[in-house]
Amino acid sequence: MQKNSPIENAPGLALFTIENSTDGIIWHDSEARIQHVNQAVCDLLGYTREELVGRTIQDINPHSTKKSWAKFWKELQKKKAVAFEDEHRTKDGRVIPMEIKVNFIEFEGREYAVGFSRDISARKKIEEEKNNAYTEICRLRKQLEMENEYLQEEVLELQTIGGMVGQSPALQNILRQVEMVAPTDAGVLIFGASGTGKELIAHEIHQRSPRGARPLIRVNCASIPRELYESEFFGHVKGAFTGAVKDRAGRFEL
Numbered sequence: 731m732q733k734n735s736p737i738e739n740a741p742g743l744a745l746f747t748i749e750n751s752t753d754g755i756i757w758h759d760s761e762a763r764i765q766h767v768n769q770a771v772c773d774l775l776g777y778t779r780e781e782l783v784g785r786t787i788q789d790i791n792p793h794s795t796k797k798s799w800a801k802f803w804k805e806l807q808k809k810k811a812v813a814f815e816d817e818h819r820t821k822d823g824r825v826i827p828m829e830i831k832v833n834f835i836e837f838e839g840r841e842y843a844v845g846f847s848r849d850i851s852a853r854k855k856i857e858e859e860k861n862n863a864y865t866e867i868c869r870l871r872k873q874l875e876m877e878n879e880y881l882q883e884e885v886l887e888l889q890t891i892g893g894m895v896g897q898s899p900a901l902q903n904i905l906r907q908v909e910m911v912a913p914t915d916a917g918v919l920i921f922g923a924s925g926t927g928k929e930l931i932a933h934e935i936h937q938r939s940p941r942g943a944r945p946l947i948r949v950n951c952a953s954i955p956r957e958l959y960e961s962e963f964f965g966h967v968k969g970a971f972t973g974a975v976k977d978r979a980g981r982f983e984l
Contacts, residue, residue, distance in 0.1 A: 755844065791817065803843070
């Protein structure tokens with residue numbers, strides 16, 4: 731007895747393919763009512779086939795309404811096929827991102843929307859991680875640009891300040907005090923007559939501190955008008971006041 735060829739058994743082969751597809755396949759009628767689903771849909775959403783057949787698309791799609799379905803149906807009748815991303819809601823309430831392709835077909839005098847859906851949760855997670863990484867890179871880049879702008883303003887003065895070298899008892903005493911306070915978080919008051927090297931001592935303390943790799947923020951408070959305190963210390967955005975032609979980080983942000 732000769733076996734039937736695959737072509738002769740095409741209906742059975744098609745049904746077998748639908749039932750064993752890893753993509754979810756759902757048949758809807760014009761009223762959005764589910765007529766048939768394959769096993770992949772049941773496995774993904776957590777329903778039995780009997781529970782799904784007879785429900786509407788609104789029962790499994792959190793964004794679908796009767797009004798939006800009517801609009802979608804007209805579009806599908808016109809285009810015959812559409813592809814988009816949407817979400818499905820499982821029986822236990824979880825929402826899953828889906829990639830969906832829908833075809834319009836007519837069978838035995840009735841119209842159907844046949845949707846092929848695929849879970850894209852893993853892809854969405856990767857996209858979110860990439861977007862978060864890009865956002866963080868942009869934030870760090872902006873921070874570095876602001877720090878670089880500040881350092882460029884200070885570079886000439888910083889170049890004139892080097893390490894302290896000397897053998898006098900007074901200088902050695904100062905250096906011992908520098909070594910004592912530099913590793914701590916204590917506030918340090920440096921006083922002395924103009925031109926005696928107070929700023930040099932401040933830089934030496936900073937260089938020997940745990941924060942030595944970060945910029946030293948120098949502020950001459952006497953030179954800052956009171957009305958500019960907030961802008962100088964906390965920064966401003968472009969257009970905040972006359973002359974604010976671009977965003978600028980405040981001293982406390984560096």
